[in-house]
Amino acid sequence: MVFVLNKNKQPLSPCHSAVARKLLKTGKVVIHKKYPFTIRLKELKESERKLKDSESKAEFRLKIDYGSRYTGLAILNGPTVVWLAQIHHKTNIKSNIDSRRAMRRTRRNRNTRYRKPKFNNRGRKEGWLPPSLQSRVDNIKNWVIKLQRLCSLTHISYENVKFDTQLMQNPEISGIEYQQGELQGYEIREYLLEKWDRKCAYCGAENISLEIEHIIPKSRGGTSRISNLTLACHACNQVKGDMTAEEFGYPDIQKQAKKPLKDAALVTATRWKVYNVLSETGLNIECGTGARTKMNRILLNLPKNHHFDAVCVGTSTPNDIIFRTNSVLHIKAKGRGSHCRTNLNKYGFPRGYLARQKSFFGFQTGDIVKAIVPKGKHQGTWIGAVACRKTGYFDIKNKEGVKAAQGINHKYCKMLSRVDGYEYASEHVGVDGIPLMTEVTSILPY
Numbered sequence: 001m002v003f004v005l006n007k008n009k010q011p012l013s014p015c016h017s018a019v020a021r022k023l024l025k026t027g028k029v030v031i032h033k034k035y036p037f038t039i040r041l042k043e044l045k046e047s048e049r050k051l052k053d054s055e056s057k058a059e060f061r062l063k064i065d066y067g068s069r070y071t072g073l074a075i076l077n078g079p080t081v082v083w084l085a086q087i088h089h090k091t092n093i094k095s096n097i098d099s100r101r102a103m104r105r106t107r108r109n110r111n112t113r114y115r116k117p118k119f120n121n122r123g124r125k126e127g128w129l130p131p132s133l134q135s136r137v138d139n140i141k142n143w144v145i146k147l148q149r150l151c152s153l154t155h156i157s158y159e160n161v162k163f164d165t166q167l168m169q170n171p172e173i174s175g176i177e178y179q180q181g182e183l184q185g186y187e188i189r190e191y192l193l194e195k196w197d198r199k200c201a202y203c204g205a206e207n208i209s210l211e212i213e214h215i216i217p218k219s220r221g222g223t224s225r226i227s228n229l230t231l232a233c234h235a236c237n238q239v240k241g242d243m244t245a246e247e248f249g250y251p252d253i254q255k256q257a258k259k260p261l262k263d264a265a266l267v268t269a270t271r272w273k274v275y276n277v278l279s280e281t282g283l284n285i286e287c288g289t290g291a292r293t294k295m296n297r298i299l300l301n302l303p304k305n306h307h308f309d310a311v312c313v314g315t316s317t318p319n320d321i322i323f324r325t326n327s328v329l330h331i332k333a334k335g336r337g338s339h340c341r342t343n344l345n346k347y348g349f350p351r352g353y354l355a356r357q358k359s360f361f362g363f364q365t366g367d368i369v370k371a372i373v374p375k376g377k378h379q380g381t382w383i384g385a386v387a388c389r390k391t392g393y394f395d396i397k398n399k400e401g402v403k404a405a406q407g408i409n410h411k412y413c414k415m416l417s418r419v420d421g422y423e424y425a426s427e428h429v430g431v432d433g434i435p436l437m438t439e440v441t442s443i444l445p446y
């Protein structure tokens with residue numbers, strides 16, 4: 001699906017890409033944005049204005065599956081999936097800052113006598129997050145704002161906790177499973193997987209199916225409280241039989257099970273920070289748990305993927321899903337270049353200087369350009385990200401990030417899209433069990 005804007009750049013309902021292609025041929029619309037692909041109507045017609053009024057009732061729900069490395073995004077209109085994307089967060093921030101600090105330290109200390117550390121009176125602002133986490137929050141904020149401009153969003157679904165501890169505290173699994181439905185089981189399973197590191201507690205086997213195991217067996221009076229449960233592979237479970245974990249030779253497991261799982265503090269902090277950022281948009285926010293997402297994904301029979309996870313977030317997930325899109329936009333956060341103007345070698349010594357300005361002849365490093373070179377070694381057409389030089393002779397990188405052409409004169413280059421701190425790639429899905437466009441996957445009611 002393609003996002004549509006009217007003449008005044010206000011969002012209309014997204015249309016099918018085939019419709020967009022036809023409209024583009026007629027010349028009634030222009031390409032507003034390449035990523036995500038958006039068209040804009042040239043004329044403000046009466047019919048479109050009416051269309052807009054009727055569409056104002058349409059509900060577009062943005063669903064977000066926040067993860068530490070990837071965040072899945074999905075826009076749904078009722079049961080219809082309109083748009084899918086994945087944000088790839090920056091992962092090198094911590095190591096970059098660490099290496100910068102190490103080089104600065106050695107540089108300063110090289111010719112300086114020892115000095116006592118200063119009194120630490122420099123406070124951090126409230127709500128401070130480490131830069132690596134802050135960047136994830138900012139990425140999501142940025143994209144919610146961007147999408148609000150392209151599509152009239154009304155609701156947001158967001159997964160703010162992994163599992164609902166309230167749902168889990170109740171002791172008897174079997175009883176509750178019958179009483180309150182399936183969700184309980186999922187919450188408990190997710191909790192145990194997290195607590196026991198997705199491994200068999202006895203032999204440490206990974207990537208196999210694990211069974212919920214009673215540390216003190218039920219036959220010996222053990223309860224089904226979460227503090228008496230662990231995960232074991234089938235073999236260990238069988239061998240252990242009606243022994244307790246201590247008798248089985250693992251006294252530590254009993255101790256570990258007694259301790260409740262401490263949520264990784266940072267993850268929770270970021271999740272709540274993201275929630276606060278989302279609530280600033282003024283849209284209706286629905287919160288879901290990770291366990292529910294997983295349950296929905298299994299019931300909808302969708303493969304494990306960040307964008308499909310996003311589709312499954314929250315109670316609002318419909319029982320039938322209709323895919324009106326068969327591509328996923330991969331959005332890779334790259335930043336907008338570095339503050340440092342000196343290139344360093346691996347020892348931290350300068351090996352070259354970068355220009356003070358960012359823009360050369362109207363181009364900036366990272367812009368997507370099309371260059372038609374009429375003659376010479378690089379004769380032909382080149383499309384890709386440009387690396388600007390002050391000489392006016394640019395390098396062009398292709399899709400794979402390989403230098404395709406070197407020393408292309410700026411006058412042959414034509415701007416396709418300006419750098420915005422993200423790199424884009426579109427992935428086509430619709431093979432190997434992944435739903436194709438308009439295919440309906442049904443699930444049982446729950």
Ligand SMILES: [Zn+2]
Nearest residue numbers: 200203233236
């Ligand atoms: Zn085992």
